[in-house]
Amino acid sequence: MSQTISPVLSVVPTRALVDETFKVVVENLPPASPVTLHALLYSEDKDYWEAYGHYVSDHRGTVSVAEDMSLGGTYTGKEAMGLLWSMRPEPGSRTGLRLRKREVTSPMLVHISVYSGHISEGFRKQSPLASVPTERWYMAPGVQRIEIKEKGVRGTFFIPPGPGPFPGLLDMWGGGGGLLEYRSALLASHGYASLALQYFSPGELQSSDLKIQYFETAFNIIKDHPQVIPDSIGIFGLSLGTVVAIYLAAVSTKITPRCCVCISGHHLYPLGTALNFNPKLEKKRLVTERYDENNYQILRDVRLPIPTDLSEKVDVRKIKCHMLLVNGDDDQNVPAVEAAEDIAQMMRSGGNLHLLTTLTYPNTGHLIEPPYSPHFRATNFIVPTTKEKVISLWGGQPKPHSDAQEDSWRKILAYLHHHLYSSTTPKAKM
Amino acid sequence: MSQTISPVLSVVPTRALVDETFKMVVENLPPASPVTLHALLYSEDKDYWEAYGHYVSDHRGTVSVAEDMSLGGTYTGKEAMGLLWSMRPEPGSRTGLRLRKREVTSPMLVHISVYSGHITEGFRKQSPLASVPTERWYMAPGVQRIEIKEKGVRGTFFIPPGPGPFPGLLDMWGGRGGLLEYRSALLASHGYASLALEYFSPSELQSADLQIQYFETAFNIIKDHPQVIPDKVGILGLSLGTMLAFNLVAESTKIKPRCCVCISGHHLVSNRLMIDGSLPNDPKKLRFDENNYLIRRDVVLPVPSDPSQKIDVRNIKCPMLLVNGDDDQNSPTVEAAEDIGNMMRSGGNLHLLSTLTYPDTGHLIEPPYSPHFRATTVRAPRTKEKVMILWGGQTKPHSDAQEDSWRKILAYLHHHLYSSTTPKAKM
Numbered sequence: 001m002s003q004t005i006s007p008v009l010s011v012v013p014t015r016a017l018v019d020e021t022f023k024v025v026v027e028n029l030p031p032a033s034p035v036t037l038h039a040l041l042y043s044e045d046k047d048y049w050e051a052y053g054h055y056v057s058d059h060r061g062t063v064s065v066a067e068d069m070s071l072g073g074t075y076t077g078k079e080a081m082g083l084l085w086s087m088r089p090e091p092g093s094r095t096g097l098r099l100r101k102r103e104v105t106s107p108m109l110v111h112i113s114v115y116s117g118h119i120s121e122g123f124r125k126q127s128p129l130a131s132v133p134t135e136r137w138y139m140a141p142g143v144q145r146i147e148i149k150e151k152g153v154r155g156t157f158f159i160p161p162g163p164g165p166f167p168g169l170l171d172m173w174g175g176g177g178g179l180l181e182y183r184s185a186l187l188a189s190h191g192y193a194s195l196a197l198q199y200f201s202p203g204e205l206q207s208s209d210l211k212i213q214y215f216e217t218a219f220n221i222i223k224d225h226p227q228v229i230p231d232s233i234g235i236f237g238l239s240l241g242t243v244v245a246i247y248l249a250a251v252s253t254k255i256t257p258r259c260c261v262c263i264s265g266h267h268l269y270p271l272g273t274a275l276n277f278n279p280k281l282e283k284k285r286l287v288t289e290r291y292d293e294n295n296y297q298i299l300r301d302v303r304l305p306i307p308t309d310l311s312e313k314v315d316v317r318k319i320k321c322h323m324l325l326v327n328g329d330d331d332q333n334v335p336a337v338e339a340a341e342d343i344a345q346m347m348r349s350g351g352n353l354h355l356l357t358t359l360t361y362p363n364t365g366h367l368i369e370p371p372y373s374p375h376f377r378a379t380n381f382i383v384p385t386t387k388e389k390v391i392s393l394w395g396g397q398p399k400p401h402s403d404a405q406e407d408s409w410r411k412i413l414a415y416l417h418h419h420l421y422s423s424t425t426p427k428a429k430m
Numbered sequence: 431m432s433q434t435i436s437p438v439l440s441v442v443p444t445r446a447l448v449d450e451t452f453k454m455v456v457e458n459l460p461p462a463s464p465v466t467l468h469a470l471l472y473s474e475d476k477d478y479w480e481a482y483g484h485y486v487s488d489h490r491g492t493v494s495v496a497e498d499m500s501l502g503g504t505y506t507g508k509e510a511m512g513l514l515w516s517m518r519p520e521p522g523s524r525t526g527l528r529l530r531k532r533e534v535t536s537p538m539l540v541h542i543s544v545y546s547g548h549i550t551e552g553f554r555k556q557s558p559l560a561s562v563p564t565e566r567w568y569m570a571p572g573v574q575r576i577e578i579k580e581k582g583v584r585g586t587f588f589i590p591p592g593p594g595p596f597p598g599l600l601d602m603w604g605g606r607g608g609l610l611e612y613r614s615a616l617l618a619s620h621g622y623a624s625l626a627l628e629y630f631s632p633s634e635l636q637s638a639d640l641q642i643q644y645f646e647t648a649f650n651i652i653k654d655h656p657q658v659i660p661d662k663v664g665i666l667g668l669s670l671g672t673m674l675a676f677n678l679v680a681e682s683t684k685i686k687p688r689c690c691v692c693i694s695g696h697h698l699v700s701n702r703l704m705i706d707g708s709l710p711n712d713p714k715k716l717r718f719d720e721n722n723y724l725i726r727r728d729v730v731l732p733v734p735s736d737p738s739q740k741i742d743v744r745n746i747k748c749p750m751l752l753v754n755g756d757d758d759q760n761s762p763t764v765e766a767a768e769d770i771g772n773m774m775r776s777g778g779n780l781h782l783l784s785t786l787t788y789p790d791t792g793h794l795i796e797p798p799y800s801p802h803f804r805a806t807t808v809r810a811p812r813t814k815e816k817v818m819i820l821w822g823g824q825t826k827p828h829s830d831a832q833e834d835s836w837r838k839i840l841a842y843l844h845h846h847l848y849s850s851t852t853p854k855a856k857m
Contacts, residue, residue, distance in 0.1 A: 006595060006659060008621055008848060014570045015445040028848060109571070113592075131592035133572040140444045141539070142563040162543075162561035165436060191438055229436060421438060421458060 009114050009130035017189055018108070018136045018182075019371050019409060021080055024065040026114050026130070029057040036073070036115040037065060038123050039083035041108060047097055048090040049374065051075065051083045054118040063114075072118065075399070083112065084136075084372040085402035091121060096380035096391045099373070104185040105145060107135035136372075138182045140189035145181075148195065153218045155197040156181045157225075158188035164227035167420035169194040169234050170219050170257070172241030176200075176381065186370055187236070190413060192420065193228045195221065200240060215248055219255040231258065232420045238263040239334065239366065243314075246343075250318045259322040259419035261412055264331055264366045266339030267314040267346075268303045296378040296393035298332045306335070306342045316343050317350025324357045324415050326408045328364030332395035336366070359411060361404035365396025371406040374398075439544050439560035445537070447619055448566045448612075449798050449836060451510055454495040456544050456560070459487040466503070466545040467495060468553050469513035471538060477527055478520040479801065481505065481513045484548040493544075502548065505826070513542065514566075514799040515829035521551060526807030526818050529800070534615040535575060537565035568612045570619035575611075578625065583648045585627040586611045587655075588618035594657035597847035599624040599664050600649050600687070602671030616797055617666070620840060622847065623658045624666075625651065629674070645678050649685040661688065662847045666839075668693040669761065669793065673741075680745045689846035690746075691839055693753045694793045696766030697741040698730035719759075723805045723820035727762045733769045743770050744777025751784045751842050753835045755791025759822035763793075786838060788831035792823025798833040 008027045016022060029035060038052040053070030055063045066080035075082035089097045101108060113128035139145070142161025148154060156179065160166050169192045171184045184196035197218050223230045235257045237245035242265020249260050251271075270280075281302065290298040307313060325343070327336035340358050347353040361368075367376055381392035396404075438457045446452060459465060468482040483500030485493045496510040505512035519527045531538060543558035569575070572591025578584060586609065590596050599622045601614045614626035627648050629640065653660045665687045667675035672695020679690050680697075717725040734740060752770070754763035767785050774780040788795075794803055802825045805818050823831075 006597070006662075006848065009592065010621075013443055013446060013450070014572075015565075015567070016443060020443070127593055129593075132570075133591055135445075135571050137445070140562075141565050142444075161563055162439065163557055163559075167436070191440075232436075421436060 007114060007129045009112065009132050011112050011132045011134045013134075014132065015107070015135040016137065017140060018138055018186060018373070022134065023080070024083065024112060026055075026057070026063040027061065029061040029063065031057060031059045031061050033057040033061065034116075034118045035063060035129070036117065036119050037063070037070075037083060038113045038115060038128070039087060040111045040113070040123065041087065041099075043099055044102055045097070047093050048124070049087045049099055050090050050123060051085075051087040051374075052120070052123070053079070053082055073120070081372050081406075084110065085374060085405070086398055087374040090124075096378065098376050098379040100180055101138060101182050102180070104138045104181045107137040110134050110136055138185040138189070143185065143188045145185070148221065150221065151217050153197070153214065153221055155179065155195050155218065156184065157193070157195045157222075158184045159193045159225075159227055160188050160191050164193070165229045166191060166193045166227060167232035167234070167258075167416075168192065168222040168225070168228040169236050169416075169420075170215070170222060170245075171196045172199060172235070172237045172244055173197075174239035174241055183236075183238075183370065187416075190416075192234075192416065193222065193225065194236070199244070212248065212252060215244060216252055216254045219248075219257070223255075231256070233257055234259045234261065234416060234420055236261045237265060238368070239265055241265070243267070243269050246316065246319075246323075247314050249321055249323065250314045250316055257321050259324070259415070260319075261324050261326065261415065263326045263368050263408075264328065264334060264336050265325075266303060266334050266336060267316050267343050268307065268312065268339060269314050270312050271314075292393055294378070294393075295391065296332075297381075297390040298393050300332050300335045304335050304338065306338050313342075313346075316346050317352060319347070319352060319355060322355050322357070322419055324359070324412065326359045326361075326368055326412065328361050328366060328368060328396055328401065328404060330363050330395040330397070331366045332393040333366040357415070359408060361400070361408065363397045363400035364404040365401055366394040367396075368401075368408055369405055371409045372402075373405060375401040375405075437544065437559045439542065439562050441542050441562045441564050443564075444562065445565040446567065447570060448538070448568055448616065448800070452564065453510070454513070454542060456485075456487070456493040457491065459491040459493065461487060461489045461491050463487040463491065464546075464548045465493060465559070466547065466549050467493070467500075467513060468543045468545060468558070469517060470541045470543070470553065471517065471529075473529055474532055475527070477523050478554070479517045479529060480520050480553060481515075481517040481801075482550070482553070483509070483512055503550070511799050511833075514540065515801060515832070516825060517801040520554075526805065526816075528803050528806040530610055531568065531612050532610070534568045534611045537567040540564050540566055568615040568619070573615065573618045575615070578651065580651065581647050583627070583644065583651055585609065585625050585648065586614065587623070587625045587652075588614045589623045589655075589657055590618050590621050594623070595659045596621060596623045596657060597662035597664065597688075597843075598622065598652040598655070598658040599666050599843070599847075600645070600652060601626045602629065602645075602665070602667040602674055603627075603669075613666075613797065617843075620843075622664075622843065623652065623655065629671075640674070642678065642682055645674060646682055646684045649678075649687070653685075661686070663687060664689045664691070664843060664847055666691040666693075666843075667695060668795070669695055671695070673697070673699060676741045676743065676746075679748055679750070680741050680743055687748050689748055689842070690750045691753065691842065692750060693795050693835075694755065694758060694761060694763050695752075696730060696761050696763055697743055697770055698733060698739070698762070698766055699741065700739055719820055721805070721818070723818045725759045725820050727759050731762050731765065733762070733765055737773070740769070740773075743773050744779060746774070746779060746782060749782045749784070749846060751786070751839065753786045753788075753795055753839065755788050755793060755795060755823055755828065755831060757790050757822040757824070758793045759820040760793040784842070786835060788827065788835065790824045790827035791831040792828055793821040794823075795828075795835055796832055798836045799829070800832060802828040802832075 053073040075086035113131040184194035242262040505516035543561040614624035
């Protein structure tokens with residue numbers, strides 16, 4: 001009796017949070033058989049993103065992505081999650097794309113497929129041997145999503161399931177404008193009541209909104225929430241959000257954050273200037289911004305050299321809470337590493353260096369996101385002040401940058417747990 | 431600075447298939463602190479089901495359900511999944527309840543909570559220290575659900591995601607009316623195109639629908655589906671479904687199942703079962719236990735020696751796996767299995783038979799972590815009166831049997847329906 005042998009593709013689990021791993025296994029292949037594992041995502045912006053790896057089955061006819069080596073594709077080597085972090089837009093897509101989920105109450109649907117042979121293109125035109133959809137969620141079941149519009153503050157508050165109370169987080173994204181909720185949704189899924197703050201939306205929020213009072217009010221909205229532990233609130237920032245975080249930690253007399261996580265930022269924010277527009281800096285930018293061989297905009301030099309004049313930077317010697325800096329040494333957008341060195345020197349002279357912890361990742365760029373997010377070396381960017389469209393060079397190489405995302409997220413969660421959940425007196429360093 | 435220490439409850443994963451395990455950990459408790467872990471489910475039938483275990487935190491203030499012992503509650507000992515399989519209706523609920531999900535495209539939502547101290551009741555009136563909802567799914571993403579109504583056959587077909595083709599399964603539930611889809615949905619989530627067949631809904635389907643042609647037509651609907659491998663279709667039955675499966679594989683000349691999984695069934699009916707739908711029913715042989723629960727196992731005993739009084743299993747040509755509990759109070763499955771073995775030995779086809787018999791296990795052998803029901807309420811088909819039927823089994827051994835048998839059933843199906851080697855005689 002002839003038998004049709006069906007290859008079996010299993011992805012376990014099929015439903016997970018975005019920072020959880022999965023195991024992809026193919027069985028019932030002929031032995032020593034070349035196959036291509038493929039991941040496909042159709043984004044909210046209607047682009048196709050894909051990743052693939054070339055494998056050869058073993059003597060039992062099995063391929064295990066977590067244990068076997070990819071011999072080619074968008075990633076190589078033994079990479080359990082390569083099918084996610086090495087994703088890039090399908091060839092022929094629009095350029096300069098970035099993948100960021102806006103609608104966080106639904107999952108990303110990633111289709112994992114296995115194809116016969118080692119192929120590199122035209123996946124959507126061929127029939128795979130097997131295919132399994134898998135859900136990647138930013139929100140755990142039971143996380144509440146609350147739109148905030150009070151006291152002039154705008155944002156979205158994510159509260160973990162259960163009675164609480166929970167530690168809180170003021171989560172500030174970068175300078176691209178608009179509101180991105182996914183990191184706060186994920187932090188709430190890890191037990192933190194996290195407010196994703198809208199603070200840099202040109203046209204809606206006026207520059208007057210970017211005074212310190214706006215952020216202090218937002219912090220207090222978190223603090224006063226009945227499900228938040230008032231003395232266990234931290235600040236989480238990326239890029240411009242980090243600049244704000246450092247500023248708040250040093251300057252504010254009204255709020256007392258317990259700790260600060262500062263990704264890809266700096267302290268080079270002169271007092272008295274508006275957050276969104278600094279005429280002196282604008283003039284300097286026109287002179288110092290560079291363009292690389294691809295015409296990508298490099299902004300890291302705009303704030304160099306690091307000024308020695310204290311009035312040009314935030315006085316980090318006044319900071320009284322613990323601070324974790326997370327930077328990439330290939331950040332082409334801001335001189336995060338140089339700034340971190342200067343911050344350390346200032347804090348040493350100020351006697352509060354014991355509060356500082358710095359993580360610097362090799363070949364890692366500016367956009368350090370939750371793990372398994374694709375890496376973007378350069379993407380389209382609309383300059384908020386002038387509305388011009390550029391392609392901004394963020395930096396980093398996919399593999400080291402992805403390793404940095406995985407490692408930093410684990411360390412960030414441990415840092416937050418230690419400072420906001422732990423029952424011992426906070427220690428000096430992690 | 432004073433600090434409010436918040437206990438942290440984590441359940442990983444928070445979304446899973448019903449046969450997957452989870453890890454539950456509580457941290458940030460004071461050391462050596464008594465707590466109660468609690469699970470709560472509000473069923474489709476609007477009853478509250480719960481389970482709980484009593485724990486004491488270690489020196490670090492941590493409780494890990496997978497590693498620590500429950501000292502009391504609805505389960506004791508080191509039981510990673512005790513909060514699911516030991517569930518029973520909240521005290522004060524209606525009696526004789528059974529938990530079976532009808533709507534399979536949505537998950538069961540189980541709320542896991544941790545309470546201070548060792549408590550045993552009134553959970554819903556107290557505030558827990560922490561609480562996390564967790565989703566338990568019968569259906570993996572991408573599984574298709576197709577309602578079947580063709581050639582007189584009724585049921586629901588579940589097809590795994592992907593192009594296929596896939597092995598197929600004819601899934602036949604038990605004898606009590608209506609269509610239960612959850613096992614087929616779960617089997618499709620494991621790669622089998624599974625048809626949950628409706629065959630015993632007394633008010634709708636006539637007894638004529640117990641005729642062999644109905645099942646052969648159903649089998650062929652699966653076989654002919656473009657996403658099914660035609661020579662890789664098996665049969666899976668429970669209780670009456672198993673009886674019908676025996677009859678089908680022994681008598682049918684039209685279909686060739688590749689293998690048969692037969693849970694909690696017997697062959698002690700004449701082959702007239704599939705001609706005129708006559709089920710054995712001798713009221714004199716019905717017994718009642720001390721709780722007035724109905725014991726039906728004696729109705730078909732003693733095992734007849736006359737082959738015409740039984741399904742002739744010597745005709746069976748496909749591999750067969752029997753899964754039984756030795757405390758089955760509804761059917762004499764263990765005695766029947768012995769007799770099946772004897773008949774097949776004399777018929778020369780014993781090499782096709784594998785039998786799993788589980789100690790202290792009852793009739794209703796379900797997918798793992800489903801609660802155990804020793805007795806539940808059933809409506810008699812003709813008189814509509816309510817009677818409590820004793821299924822048997824003790825909760826812990828029965829739950830162990832569900833876990834072990836499911837793993838073995840999936841391996842058996844994989845071996846016979848997915849493997850590339852010629853089917854072997856035994857598992």
